[in-house]
Amino acid sequence: MPVESRPAALELRGLSRSFGDKLAVDNLSLTVPVGSFYGLVGPNGAGKTTSLSMATGLLRPDAGKAIVLGVDMWQKPLEAKHLIGNLSDGVKLFDRLTGEQLVTYNGLLFGMTRETVAERVGDLLRILDLEGAAGTPVVDYSAGMTKKIALACALVHAPRLLVLDEPFESVDPVSAANIRDILTDYVAGGGTVIVSSHVMDLVQRMCDHVAVIQAGRVLASGTVDDVRGDSSLEDRFVELVGGRNHTEGPEWLRHS
Numbered sequence: 233m234p235v236e237s238r239p240a241a242l243e244l245r246g247l248s249r250s251f252g253d254k255l256a257v258d259n260l261s262l263t264v265p266v267g268s269f270y271g272l273v274g275p276n277g278a279g280k281t282t283s284l285s286m287a288t289g290l291l292r293p294d295a296g297k298a299i300v301l302g303v304d305m306w307q308k309p310l311e312a313k314h315l316i317g318n319l320s321d322g323v324k325l326f327d328r329l330t331g332e333q334l335v336t337y338n339g340l341l342f343g344m345t346r347e348t349v350a351e352r353v354g355d356l357l358r359i360l361d362l363e364g365a366a367g368t369p370v371v372d373y374s375a376g377m378t379k380k381i382a383l384a385c386a387l388v389h390a391p392r393l394l395v396l397d398e399p400f401e402s403v404d405p406v407s408a409a410n411i412r413d414i415l416t417d418y419v420a421g422g423g424t425v426i427v428s429s430h431v432m433d434l435v436q437r438m439c440d441h442v443a444v445i446q447a448g449r450v451l452a453s454g455t456v457d458d459v460r461g462d463s464s465l466e467d468r469f470v471e472l473v474g475g476r477n478h479t480e481g482p483e484w485l486r487h488s
């Protein structure tokens with residue numbers, strides 16, 4: 233298929249979602265090309281998690297479409313979900329299972345054979361440095377270990393698109409570097425990654441595309457170089473989003 237006619241890894245078309253009176257995502261459209269490492273950034277409450285939840289089939293949109301590699305998430309959710317690996321902020325894991333059991337369970341849910349699952353679980357626990365905790369219930373994991381085991385669950389069925397909400401939050405620097413390597417390899421091997429993050433420096437170094445969202449709308453999107461221009465991504469972000477002002481702390485917090 234010619235490159236121009238290949239479906240995007242993810243296409244969001246006019247997505248909207250309200251919670252009561254609050255319009256969390258407002259007619260949001262975004263195209264994530266196949267093979268891109270795409271950063272989604274925005275201030276707290278911008279609508280990143282809500283958008284990604286609608287894109288991955290966790291939250292039904294009020295309006296609009298989410299299309300994964302040509303498959304409509306809300307019309308063919310089973311087919312679309314096979315294509316996606318999802319690490320979602322705040323989704324409950326079956327944390328009474330051990331790490332090994334949890335990843336195995338996820339693999340079996342996708343219909344893979346026990347042998348294939350066992351081999352992949354072994355690989356994932358090794359590359360994520362969780363072999364020593366394979367037999368520990370996930371409820372006893374630290375926040376960073378929980379993030380890593382959730383990433384293993386997202387990867388086990390070898391999805392074509394990975395959607396990761398804040399994958400580096402609480403993760404130590406060595407593990408974060410290992411995860412970055414895994415993701416970079418995954419993209420080099422033809423996969424597509426979308427990450428939401430508040431760490432602009434990381435997004436600038438790791439991602440080739442970025443979208444800045446605020447109040448449920450896209451303020452800017454494109455290649456990282458196009459969006460940031462001559463500035464750092466952080467400065468461009470602050471410029472786009474506004475709201476930076478020097479505020480002195482309250483008097484009672486000062487000791488001199």
Ligand SMILES: Nc1ncnc2c1ncn2[C@@H]1O[C@H](COP(=O)(O)OP(=O)(O)OP(=O)(O)O)[C@@H](O)[C@H]1O
Nearest residue numbers: 251254255256274275276277278279280281282283
């Ligand atoms: N289940 C919910 N019920 C009510 N309001 C919600 C719910 N989920 C999100 N919101 C509201 O929708 C808006 C967008 O929230 P969302 O979690 O998508 O933002 P975010 O960009 O992921 O923020 P953060 O960077 O702080 O994680 C916020 O105003 C939030 O309060």
